[in-house]
Amino acid sequence: SKKTLILAIESSCDETSAAVIENGRVIKSNIVASQIKSHMRFGGVVPEIASRHHVEQITQIIEESLAEAEVTLDDLDAIATTYGPGLVGALLIGISSAKALALASGKPLIAVNHMAGHIYANQLVEELSFPLMALVVSGGHTELVYMPEDGVFEIIGETRDDAAGEAYDKIGRILNLPYPGGKKMDELAHMGQDVYHFPRAMIREDNLDFSFSGLKSAVINHVHNAKQKGTEIVPEDLAASFQASVVEVLTTKTAKALEQYPVKQLVLAGGVAANKGLRTALGELMAEKYPSVRFSIPPLSLCGDNAAMIGAAAYTEYCKGHFASNDLNAVPGLEL
Ligand code: KG4
Ligand code: ZN
16 A cells, blocks of 8 residues: 655744654654753743744754655655744744755645644544544644544634633743743642632633633732732642643533534644643543543643644645645644
């Protein structure tokens, strides 16, 4: 049987990555260079620094990915790149590299939506079954996505303000945790208790949307009040209380979505899919209430940004014959 090999490039934020993926399922290589250390002292991603690092790294990362997969440009069937959403300058580095390679090799170019990539990270674990529901939670997005079939996306619920990962990072900053605070908050949460019981915004509302800015303000107010009164803050309990609210809202709304849209599979996706509390709570929900719906989460190594997931999503576009032209541009606000 024919093997389709796609070289995929990802540079939308602070990871420079290139991967070679076979048939959208098998990782032949997946090289990820994280810039976190360079952005840490600024407490967030600095766009100009991100672009500069991408420029400096990308050629070598692509060469490494080809070498590790033991292929040359000639062996490839297509070259894929993320074209949005993300930082415009960062995106353009991956796009230009992909265009140059496509032009030089005569191979088709495939444009991939970064959020589709997060969802298709699950295809690197097992074949996806449609209709499918995805809970996508990252630093910039929190959305429930219904997929009636391969490559078709319908956003049925989304955050009206902050993304869940963004809220994690902002609270992490208040607690003086290194950027990005999400991972560390998750660790602290497991050492504390939900003693503060912060609000669960929109949880009973009859829609599939989210809101996390009120929760963020509640946590910030709590910290300010404690400082004013001179009372002690217990970071573990604060993290546990924050996480309990986020996880309960995400799982409750996912259950509501599953009632409205019967599906064969639920997938968790995005950087926040690495969250232990969320992985456990969703796993329990699915086992108790939806045992016949297949549930998958990417391994930790594929939750954060990487090119393997872009290669997985690109395969669907390849099979559908959806190719991009050489005037492909970055779309920073691209939606699914
Ligand atoms: O998908 P991603 O790598 O980048 C975007 O596309 O946004 O997601 C990054 C986000 C950050 O906000 C980070 O703090 C969060 O994912 N994150 C976590 C955990 N690991 C990463 N949030 C909560 N718990 C974690 N274990
Ligand atoms: Zn991402």
